[in-house]
Amino acid sequence: MTVDAAEPGRDFIRDIVQADLDAKRHTAVVTRFPPEPNGYLHIGHAKSICLNFGIAAEFGGRCHLRFDDTNPAKEEQEYIDAIEHDVRWLGFDWGEHLYHASDYFDQIYAWAEHLIQAGKAYVDDQTPDEMRAARGTLTEPGRNSPFRDRAVAENLDLFRRMKAGEFPNGARVLRAKIDMAAGNINLRDPAIYRIVHAAHPRTGTSWCIYPTYDFAHGQSDAIEHITHSICTLEFEDHKPLYEWFLENLPVPSKPRQYEFARLNITYTVLSKRMLTQFVRDGHVTGWDDPRMPTLAGIRRRGVPAAALRDFVGRIGVARANSTVDVAMFDACVRELLNKTASRYMAVLRPLKVVIENYPDGQVEQLDAVNNPEDPAAGTRQVPFAREIYVERDDFMENPPKKFYRLAPGKEVRLRYAYFITCREIVKDANGEVTELRCTYDPASRGGNSPDGRKVQATLHWVSASHGVTCDVRVYNPLFTRPDPGAAGDIIADLNPNSLEVLKDVVIEPALVNVGPEPVQFERQGYFCRDADSTDTRLVFNRTVGLRDTWAKVQAGG
RNA sequence: UGGGGGAUCGUCCAACGGUAGGACAACGGACUCUGACUCCGUGAAUCUAGGUUCGAAUCCUAGUCCCCCAGCCA
Numbered sequence: 001m002t003v004d005a006a007e008p009g010r011d012f013i014r015d016i017v018q019a020d021l022d023a024k025r026h027t028a029v030v031t032r033f034p035p036e037p038n039g040y041l042h043i044g045h046a047k048s049i050c051l052n053f054g055i056a057a058e059f060g061g062r063c064h065l066r067f068d069d070t071n072p073a074k075e076e077q078e079y080i081d082a083i084e085h086d087v088r089w090l091g092f093d094w095g096e097h098l099y100h101a102s103d104y105f106d107q108i109y110a111w112a113e114h115l116i117q118a119g120k121a122y123v124d125d126q127t128p129d130e131m132r133a134a135r136g137t138l139t140e141p142g143r144n145s146p147f148r149d150r151a152v153a154e155n156l157d158l159f160r161r162m163k164a165g166e167f168p169n170g171a172r173v174l175r176a177k178i179d180m181a182a183g184n185i186n187l188r189d190p191a192i193y194r195i196v197h198a199a200h201p202r203t204g205t206s207w208c209i210y211p212t213y214d215f216a217h218g219q220s221d222a223i224e225h226i227t228h229s230i231c232t233l234e235f236e237d238h239k240p241l242y243e244w245f246l247e248n249l250p251v252p253s254k255p256r257q258y259e260f261a262r263l264n265i266t267y268t269v270l271s272k273r274m275l276t277q278f279v280r281d282g283h284v285t286g287w288d289d290p291r292m293p294t295l296a297g298i299r300r301r302g303v304p305a306a307a308l309r310d311f312v313g314r315i316g317v318a319r320a321n322s323t324v325d326v327a328m329f330d331a332c333v334r335e336l337l338n339k340t341a342s343r344y345m346a347v348l349r350p351l352k353v354v355i356e357n358y359p360d361g362q363v364e365q366l367d368a369v370n371n372p373e374d375p376a377a378g379t380r381q382v383p384f385a386r387e388i389y390v391e392r393d394d395f396m397e398n399p400p401k402k403f404y405r406l407a408p409g410k411e412v413r414l415r416y417a418y419f420i421t422c423r424e425i426v427k428d429a430n431g432e433v434t435e436l437r438c439t440y441d442p443a444s445r446g447g448n449s450p451d452g453r454k455v456q457a458t459l460h461w462v463s464a465s466h467g468v469t470c471d472v473r474v475y476n477p478l479f480t481r482p483d484p485g486a487a488g489d490i491i492a493d494l495n496p497n498s499l500e501v502l503k504d505v506v507i508e509p510a511l512v513n514v515g516p517e518p519v520q521f522e523r524q525g526y527f528c529r530d531a532d533s534t535d536t537r538l539v540f541n542r543t544v545g546l547r548d549t550w551a552k553v554q555a556g557g
Numbered sequence: 558u559g560g561g562g563g564a565u566c567g568u569c570c571a572a573c574g575g576u577a578g579g580a581c582a583a584c585g586g587a588c589u590c591u592g593a594c595u596c597c598g599u600g601a602a603u604c605u606a607g608g609u610u611c612g613a614a615u616c617c618u619a620g621u622c623c624c625c626c627a628g629c630c631a
Contacts, residue, residue, distance in 0.1 A: 010571085036631050071630065128629060135627055139559045142627090173629050183560035185627050194629035213631045237561055237626050259562085261624095266568085272631090314580060316570040318563095321624055325568045328581045338594060373594070404592065413590055447590050458590045523591045550592045 011317035013051065013258055017059055017228055026227045029061030032099075033087070034217070034231075036068045037079035037201070040287040040294045041086045043308065043329075044263040044270040050312040051260070052230055053092040064224055065094040069102045070216045072200035080201060082287070086295040090305050097224075101216045102202045104223055108211045109163070111219060111249045112174060112193055116155045120248055121192065122148055123158040124175050131173075134180075135188055141181035142188045148177065162195055165208045169195050176215075178244065186241045190214055218242040222251035229255045232262040233319065263315065264323040266482040268293050274490060283494055284478070290530075290541050291478045291498050301475060302518040302528030302543030307336040326477070333544045337518055337526045342370045342377055344514075345415065345460040346507040346521040346540075348472060350389035352435045352464065355420060358386040363463075366446060368416045380510050384417050387464040389506050391523075394459050395436060397425060402553055404456035406436070413458040415522065419444040460522045467506035470538035472527065474500040507538070518543050 020026050031052040035041065041049075056063035065087060069075050087094070101108075115121035124131065124147045136142035150158075159174055161167065174193035182188055192215035197208045221229045229242075236259045246254055263270060269278075270293055278284050278292070287294050290301035298308065311332040315324050345368075364384045371377035390406065399407040406412050411421040424437035443450035447458070476498050478484075484493045511519070518528040525545035532539045 015573090034631090038631080068631065074630075124629095131629080132627075137559085137627060141559085170629065175629095185560075187560095188627085191629045196629080210629095212629075217631085233562070234625055235631085239561090261563085314569080316580095318570070320563050320570095322569060325581065328569070331581055334593090343591080369590095372591085402592095415590060417590095449590090455590090457592075460591075520591085520593085523593070525593095546591075546593050548592075553592080 011260075012319070013228070013230060013260060013317060014055060014058070016258060017055055020227070021059060028227075029056060029059045030064070030225055030227045031056050031061065031230060032064040032066050032221065032224065032226050034066045034068045034101075034220075035083050036071070036074075037076065037083060038071070038074040039079060039272040039276050040082050040292075040296055042270050042272070042275065042292075042294045043265065043268075043298070043311075044293075046090060046295065046308050047263045047312050047315070047317075048230070048232075049087060049090055049092060050309055051317060053094075055228070055230075061227075062097060063092070063094060064097040064099055064226070066099040066220060066224070067101065068213065068217065068220075069100050069200070069202060070210050070213060071196070072198040072210065073196055075201055077201045082296065086299075089295060089299060091309060099220070099224060100202055101211075101220050102200060104216070104220055105203060105207060105211070107223065108216055108219055109209075111245075111251075112159065112211070112215070113156065114249060115176065115192075116152060116159060116174075118248070119152060120177050121174055122150050122155050122177055123162070123172050124148075124189075124191075125172050128170060131191075135185065136180070138185070144180050145175070145189065148189070159193070162193070162209050163207075165197070167195055169197055171195060174209075176241075176244070178241075184237055184240055186214070186237050187244070190241060214238060214241050215245065218245050218255065218257075219249065219251060221255040222246060222253045225253045226255040229257045231257060231259055233259045233321070234262075235259060259319065260317050261319055261321050264321070265293070265329065266323055266326045267477040267479050267484070268326060269479070269484050269490065274485075283491070290473070290475050300530070301541050302526060303333050304336055304340075304518070307333045310336065323483075330544050333526070334547070337520065337543065339373050340371075341518050341520040341526055342514075343368075343372070343520045343522050344508055344511045345382065345462055346472075346505060346511060346524065346527070347389045347391055347460065347462050347467070348474075348502050348505050348521070348524060349392040350462075350504055350506050351392045351395055351433065353388050353390050353420070353438055353461070354435060355386050355388070355418075355438050355440045356423065357439045360386055362386065363466075364445075366416045382416060382508055382510070383463045383466040384414075385463045385465055388414070388461045389464055389467060390414075390436075390459050390461050394457075395422070395433070397433065404550075405459065406457075411441075411455050413444070413447050413455045414461045415458050416447050417445075417461065418442070418447065419449075419455060460524075462506045462508050464506075466509050468509060468512055468538070469503075470505050470507055470540060472502040472505045472540045472542065473530065474502060474542045476500065505540075512538065520546075 033049050033052045053063040124145050134143045173191045175189045178187045180188045193209050196210050239257050288296035288300045311329050365381040367379050368382045395406040418440040420438040420440045426435035428434045478498045479493045480495045518526045526543040527540040530539040530541045
């Protein structure tokens with residue numbers, strides 16, 4: 001288990017757990033993270049994972065990983081594998097406690113027969129439409145099914161024939177006999193077993209009837225002796241049902257359900273259904289597209305698991321619906337990477353600079369600090385020569401007052417190298433600046449001020465002859481509005497500029513050998529090598545940009 | 558107009574009858590060989606109306622607004 005230094009925040013669920021332990025209602029806390037393997041895990045799941053595994057760790061209990069695999073029509077092995085990988089990546093370990101609702105299908109089936117025997121469940125022959133029509137509305141009670149009072153023997157026979165595969169999908173369903181007039185619609189004789197002729201990733205074709213979520217979840221919790229079954233708010237209405245099954249079945253333990261508000265983030269969609277659609281329709285390149293809020297996506301973007309854990313700790317846990325500013329997430333990523341990432345120089349949009357008074361053919365190796373936040377990271381050497389590249393944004397022909405960087409006649413520092421002064425601008429036929437002619441001050445070697453004179457800016461740069469070109473993928477928010485879909489059409493809110501591919505990026509030679517861990521491109525942001533990199537062409541993803549005060553000044557006019 | 562929840566700085570979370578606090582964001586300043594980082598400072602909130610109390614974000618009453626539920630999804 002990875003442990004963060006930060007003290008986990010207190011919240012109402014931890015208070016409940018503590019109180020239960022203090023009152024000796026439990027000797028040990030047992031939680032579970034119960035994903036359905038019908039998609040990849042996202043940041044919202046991370047909140048649940050950190051909560052469940054975190055509580056177990058803090059109170060000396062354990063947390064199970066249990067797949068809620070009761071609907072073979074939507075579930076796949078690929079998702080099961082990805083989920084296990086992602087939970088581990090986040091830093092949690094379920095040890096021996098890997099379970100599946102499908103492990104309990106025999107027991108759950110037996111409990112269904114038990115309910116039938118007790119006269120508390122019946123087979124309904126109504127069509128889905130008929131059932132819906134008879135369910136009533138939010139303000140009107142439902143009507144009893146004409147099959148509601150079937151004899152136990154008939155129900156048993158029919159249910160067994162459902163199991164034997166005698167009927168097609170949707171022909172019949174097993175329902176709990178509760179109360180068609182209940183204000184809580186979940187209690188209006190909910191379906192608990194349905195016919196689904198589909199291969200299950202784990203049980204294959206052994207079954208053609210499957211329990212619903214309501215008839216599987218609480219019982220699975222009970223079988224595993226879960227003490228605190230933590231879920232999101234939308235399941236609150238299901239709690240009476242959850243408890244009804246626990247009370248009407250000979251279960252081995254009585255877990256309790258607690259609900260918290262699911263996570264929402266600005267400019268982000270955390271709905272598995274939507275994310276699946278984006279993948280399916282090609283709006284992103286896959287579940288691990290770095291623009292996706294999936295764990296696979298942000299991992300590929302370079303976000304460390306520890307930063308995600310930090311984020312989850314900072315946002316807290318409560319029962320009020322809320323939407324966290326994505327800036328909070330970015331801040332967590334920057335804070336961690338600032339401490340750990342090695343610094344390099346990379347020019348994203350190159351502009352050639354020729355230093356006229358620097359000897360042609362001369363090359364100097366200059367010392368550069370790898371990480372000012374971590375002296376142990378040491379130094380490296382960066383080659384300097386007569387022709388270099390600087391960032392196009394670092395030059396303006398007619399600069400406004402607050403522009404500190406290079407401009408005609410202005411002197412700036414090249415980081416770790418020399419002071420240079422812009423003497424001349426070279427333009428092409430279209431009037432585009434193609435090159436700057438500068439002079440340098442040999443006395444400023446290493447970037448030191450020879451006579452105490454100040455420059456307003458320090459620029460990053462790369463030697464033209466030593467630099468290596470590569471691709472950089474700059475990711476921007478996937479959506480153009482903070483509340484995607486709020487205007488009705490979520491696809492219309494997709495940001496057409498969510499991915500910017502830079503093809504002429506020039507990086508310092510040392511960057512060729514970096515590993516997969518994120519690095520800082522000085523004055524730009526944090527980047528990490530993408531798996532699409534080849535021996536001949538490196539590809540970097542921007543994890544997150546640095547805070548950019550100048551951009552703010554510009555935007556403000 | 559059924560049932561179940563929820564309202565505290567711009568945002569997220571605390572305060573559990575006793576000075577409304579932290580984080581992110583914003584703004585100002587210091588520092589700086591990253592317009593980064595760091596540091597210092599500023600502004601910023603208890604949904605409304607009554608009531609109880611020496612004292613209310615917290616307890617009571619009545620409202621208002623928001624979210625969830627009518628799958629054989631989870």
